[in-house]
Amino acid sequence: MRTIVITGGTDGMGAALARHYLGAGEQVVVIGRDRAKFEALRATASGPGRARFFAADLSSVAESRRVVEQLRAEHDRIDALVLAASFIRQSRYVTAEGHEASWVLFFVSKYLFVTGLADRLRAAERPVVVNTAVPGTRTDAIDFDDPGMRAGFTFARANAQQRRANELLGILATEADPRLSYVTWGPRGLVRTSFAGEVGPAMQLSAAVLGRLLGARPDTAIRPMISLIDDPAPGRSAYRGARRKPLVTGDHDGRDIARLAALIERDISPASPE
Numbered sequence: 628m629r630t631i632v633i634t635g636g637t638d639g640m641g642a643a644l645a646r647h648y649l650g651a652g653e654q655v656v657v658i659g660r661d662r663a664k665f666e667a668l669r670a671t672a673s674g675p676g677r678a679r680f681f682a683a684d685l686s687s688v689a690e691s692r693r694v695v696e697q698l699r700a701e702h703d704r705i706d707a708l709v710l711a712a713s714f715i716r717q718s719r720y721v722t723a724e725g726h727e728a729s730w731v732l733f734f735v736s737k738y739l740f741v742t743g744l745a746d747r748l749r750a751a752e753r754p755v756v757v758n759t760a761v762p763g764t765r766t767d768a769i770d771f772d773d774p775g776m777r778a779g780f781t782f783a784r785a786n787a788q789q790r791r792a793n794e795l796l797g798i799l800a801t802e803a804d805p806r807l808s809y810v811t812w813g814p815r816g817l818v819r820t821s822f823a824g825e826v827g828p829a830m831q832l833s834a835a836v837l838g839r840l841l842g843a844r845p846d847t848a849i850r851p852m853i854s855l856i857d858d859p860a861p862g863r864s865a866y867r868g869a870r871r872k873p874l875v876t877g878d879h880d881g882r883d884i885a886r887l888a889a890l891i892e893r894d895i896s897p898a899s900p901e
């Protein structure tokens with residue numbers, strides 16, 4: 628039996644994956660904020676006894692760390708780590724810890740999971756990380772001096788920065804463990820999910836209307852992800868749906884990874900919020 632850990636496993640594509648792997652007889656650890664959503668999922672899934680829930684707000688550094696420690700305490704081996712927690716904020720939002728919420732949720736927390744669980748993934752026969760960060764963005768998208776974007780925050784800038792950082796995380800993780808499969812994956816088009824977030828009326832309307840009209844069902848959209856988890860290829864790769872995309876590499880990836888790791892260590896220490 629494999630152990631599949633899914634952040635954002637209470638809703639949308641994460642929940643569809645959780646349901647699939649419970650049906651397939653695997654042990655599934657779901658991470659999200661809303662226990663009621665998890666209980667609803669468990670009530671209708673097969674093999675509910677194999678489902679575990681860790682409640683955590685992953686826009687918090689402390690909560691992310693706590694869950695990583697809990698996972699380490701309870702699991703010697705993790706076969707698949709799916710990073711799918713999502714809460715879309717169109718505007719800049721600073722958490723009680725003093726960090727920009729989307730930067731933590733869409734990158735820092737993922738960094739803590741991937742680096743903090745590296746040895747648990749290494750213990751798996753065919754370890755895989757699927758990071759639902761749409762691949763392919765500019766290689767100069769990270770503001771190393773101001774990753775929380777106190778100056779010049781826009782949704783587009785923040786989104787590009789997170790995507791680039793998640794690709795660098797893939798290089799870091801696969802260099803540390805060449806057996807690891809690290810996939811940056813985005814769906815081919817819109818998926819009819821909850822689109823959890825705080826966005827303006829235009830974005831809300833287009834997500835609701837376009838999602839309903841054109842969006843794929845979550846259980847259909849995740850099929851390519853299931854193939855990538857069940858037959859993982861060592862190394863880094865990028866996909867939109869089932870279609871492989873070229874990896875984006877920059878001239879200074881090695882230097883950028885070191886800068887990224889250094890700024891995370893600097894910024895997430897409890898003594899250094901904004």
Ligand SMILES: NC(=O)c1ccc[n+]([C@@H]2O[C@H](COP(=O)([O-])OP(=O)(O)OC[C@H]3O[C@@H](n4cnc5c(N)ncnc54)[C@H](OP(=O)(O)O)[C@@H]3O)[C@@H](O)[C@H]2O)c1
Pocket residue numbers: 634635636637638639640641642658659660661662664683684685686710711712713714732759760761813814816817818819820821822823
């Ligand atoms: N839907 C699309 O068309 C689309 C397109 C491109 C990319 N994507 C990407 O695909 C991934 C999955 O998206 P989705 O649309 O399936 O998501 P979704 O339906 O909006 O669900 C989001 C999930 O994240 C969890 N979550 C939200 N904030 C959280 C927090 N602070 N801490 C912990 N968990 C949190 C939610 O659980 P709780 O409510 O329990 O907290 C829920 O399980 C995301 O990375 C998204 O960016 C989606």
